[in-house]
Amino acid sequence: MQLVNNDDFLTQLTTLLQSPKSTGSIWLTHKRLTHDGEDAAMKHEDSGSDDREYQCLIRATNGKEINFSTQVHPNQLHKFYSVYGSILKTSMSTTLRKRDKKKEKTRAEQTAKRKKRMTELVIVDGPKRGANRRKRQRQVKAAIKQQESQKKFKEREGVKGGRMDILA
Incomplete structure (x- = not known):
């Protein structure tokens, strides 16, 4: 798994989605990233307030040879998701087939x-x-x-x- 910065991730994702030979599936995963070796389970709200901010790990793969990921800091999350969402919208509008009615x-x-x-x-x-x-x-x-x-x-x-x- 190749860890890249946010801009490189977005450019690699656009090339992955627009490549003509990628007729198969593409998997995108999002998860909260913890480094402390802690359990990733969510804490109860009455047990105390957890003021820590966690990074988001986003992975993209075609299931074969292309695997890359990035870490997004919480303060950059809105900016990243706006660009990420527009990339997904444009790629899906051009590659999706019409339903068989x-x-x-x-x-x-x-x-x-x-x-x-x-x-x-x-x-x-x-x-x-x-x-x-x-x-x-x-x-x-x-x-x-x-x-x-x-x-x-x-x-x-x-x-x-x-x-x-x-x-x-």
Whole structure:
């Protein structure tokens, strides 16, 4: 791990984010830096006030050969994060891919079809015996299934409505 100053860290980070061969992931870690060998656990507020200021350790790696880090002093933290944030925003706006909305569209179409099937009445016609008897039986089964699904839907809506009444 290479420890560099803040300006070098920011320049190396921009080159890492803009390099054309970095198609993989980039890991950025932030943590509080302690040198005393103390436990890094946070102290309780009633046990006494801790007036010490800790540095922030920021690491960047691509998981392979590029590893570098920097230490940021608390009085320089706001300045560093403003530049750091702008670098991240510009790099993510150019490298992120658009979401694939095709799956969402097909899912929405399927739910619309199901709702339409639930609201449309199934017409049962045809003879009870003889030719087209099986067609009528299928229509009757579809009508029964539709009634059951409507009943379950109403029960779910009732439960959701009941929960909302309890929370309010």
